[in-house]
Amino acid sequence: MEATLDLFKELKSFSEPELQKEILKHAKFIKASKGEILIKEGQYLNFLPIVIKGLLRVYQQNEDREILLxxxxxxxxxxxxxxxAYFDYYSTANGIAMEESEILVLPAHLIAEWQLKYPSWNKFILRTFKSRYDELLNAFGNVAFKPINVRLKEYLTAYIKNESSNKIPVSHQTLANDLGTTRVVISRILKQFEKEKLVKLYRGYIQLNS
Amino acid sequence: MEATLDLFKELKSFSEPELQKEILKHAKFIKASKGEILIKEGQYLNFLPIVIKGLLRVYQQNEDREILLxxxxxxxxxxxxxxxAYFDYYSTANGIAMEESEILVLPAHLIAEWQLKYPSWNKFILRTFKSRYDELLNAFGNVAFKPINVRLKEYLTAYIKNESSNKIPVSHQTLANDLGTTRVVISRILKQFEKEKLVKLYRGYIQLNS
DNA sequence: AATTGTGTGTATCAAAAGATACTTATCTCA
DNA sequence: TGAGATAAGTATCTTTTGATACACACAATT
Incomplete structure (x- = not known):
């Protein structure tokens, strides 16, 4: 856990010395293996997870479909x-670890306490609310107004923006899950994109032309 | 403004005496007339409005369509x-007064200050974030997974839950705007509902059977 | 090599939603 | 009262999306 600890200490959001001390005093560090489900819809959570390393995917489910939050x-x-955790309310989404992840876990009651005590914690919480809200708002607008082919195109271009390569190592099924539709629909649209020379399709990944 | 002031003093969220004093010291009270646009997409806001009386509608727009947030x-x-206001970021939605409304207006910089100073303000802000997030999440799930007729049915039944009467004084166009679709689609579905004896249609309002 | 699972291609059909256009009410207000 | 605005009904056509079913390719494993 040495490495994780070092990673934690580098996080700017928690660099306020008093706060950092407090966190170290009360937090647990846990590991989640790839595919592990951390949060289930309907579940009450009495802890707050902060990711140190790795990636969690939070999504909503509806019978056979799902959609990325x-x-x-x-x-x-x-x-x-x-x-x-803060409002003592059940979760309305699911969370799963996409990769081996290291997570800091805090007891719920500290959230409110620190809200008033540590400015940097206060900022962190509000920043979280805001950025998640913005993301969701954006996704909402997309789902409400844009056809799937446009959303898919945007998803793909957004994907490679953060990468050096323009290979997108994602299956059609995964794309369907993220965009809230079915595999066949994705395959159909991707084939259309290929005809338009926008992409090249391979097993297990997609290459974006541009 | 006497009446407005009295209304304000009754608000539980701000009953903390010190906070109330501060608000009265820094706030302005304004009136918005029906149809007045208070917030536009892209605009920067340096104030926080708190509704004392009336109703604002916040929505997103996309060319010819719009959808209720x-x-x-x-x-x-x-x-x-x-x-x-808090993050010095532009608005990504529009706000319009649905009726004659009375609004308390606070300078933006106080939001952060009071966050640390007044627990009840802190709660108020977080409660706002949470409930708006939940609403949006719910709407998102609906748009992603449910067909319009189901969404419309839910909208109508939710509407009368808060009312004594089961008359819904809303035009088809307004329903279309709230649900993010077009008037013709709404009219078509409502007619279907009427055949199924779920509703009776009149000019300007809808009567729900049950 | 045979088996199994996953990923992809694709055809066919059905349903949902949108676009357009035109008609008929009803209301408002000068 | 009559002109214009708003609300609603409806028919037709197209597009988008979804459902289902099946074939084939590739990979990993035994």
Whole structure:
């Protein structure tokens, strides 16, 4: 856990010395293996997870379909947990570890206490609320107004923006899950994109031309 | 403004004496007439509006369509404004007064200050974030997974839950705007509902059977 | 090599939603 | 009262999306 500890100490959001001391005093560090489900819809959470390393995927489910809400990366926490833990309310989404992840876990009651005590914690919480809200608002507008092919195109271009390569190592099924539709629909649209020379399709990944 | 002042003093969220004094010291009270646009997409806000009386409608727009995000009633504030004012970010939604409304207006910089100073203010802000987030999440799930007829049915039944009567004084166009679709689609579905004896249609309002 | 699972291609059909256009009410207000 | 605005009904056509079913390719494992 030495390495994790070092990672934690580098996080700017918690660099306020008093706060850092407090966190170290009360937090547990846990590991989540790839595919592990951390949060289930309907569940009450009495802890707040902050990701140190790795990636969580938070999504909503509806019978056979699902749709992505957001990812939680290092130095971030999960809106659902925050909401659930702070307000003692059940979660309305699911969370799963996309990769081997290291997570700092805080008892729920500290959220409110530190809100008033530590400005940097206060900022962190509000920043979390705001950025998650913005993400969701954006996703909402997209789902409400844009056809799937446009959303898919935007998803793909957004994907490679953060990467050096323009290979997108994602299956059609995963794309369907993220965008809230079915695999066949994605395959159909991707084939259309290929005809338009926008992409090249391979097993297990997609290459974006541009 | 006497009446407004009295209304304000009754708001539980701000009953903490020190906070109330501060608000009265720094706030302005304004009136918005029906149809007045208070917030525009892209605009920077340096104030936080809290509704004392009346109703604001906050929505997103996309060319010819629009979709409802939420309403802001008495003792509530607008997520967009809060987000914009606190983080110095532009608004990503529009706000319009649905009726003659009375609004308390606070300078943006006080939001952060009071966050640390007044527990009840802190609670108010977080409650705002949470409830707006929940509403949006719910709307998102609906748009992603449910067909319009189901959403419309839910909208109508939710509407009369808060009313004594089962008359819904809303035009088809307004329903279309709230649900993010077009008038013709709404009219078509409502006619179907009428055949199924779920509703009776009149000019300007809808009567729900049950 | 045979088996199994996953990923992809694709055809067919059905349903949902949107676009357009035109008609008929009803209300408002000068 | 009559002109214009708003509300609603409806028919037709197209597009988008979804459901289902099946074939085939590739990979990993035994």
């Amino acid at each position: 957001y990812y939680v990366g290092p130095e971030q926490t999960c809106m659902m947990s925050l909401s659930s | 939420y309403y802001v009633g008495p003792e509530q504030t607008c997520m967009m404004s809060l987000s914009s």
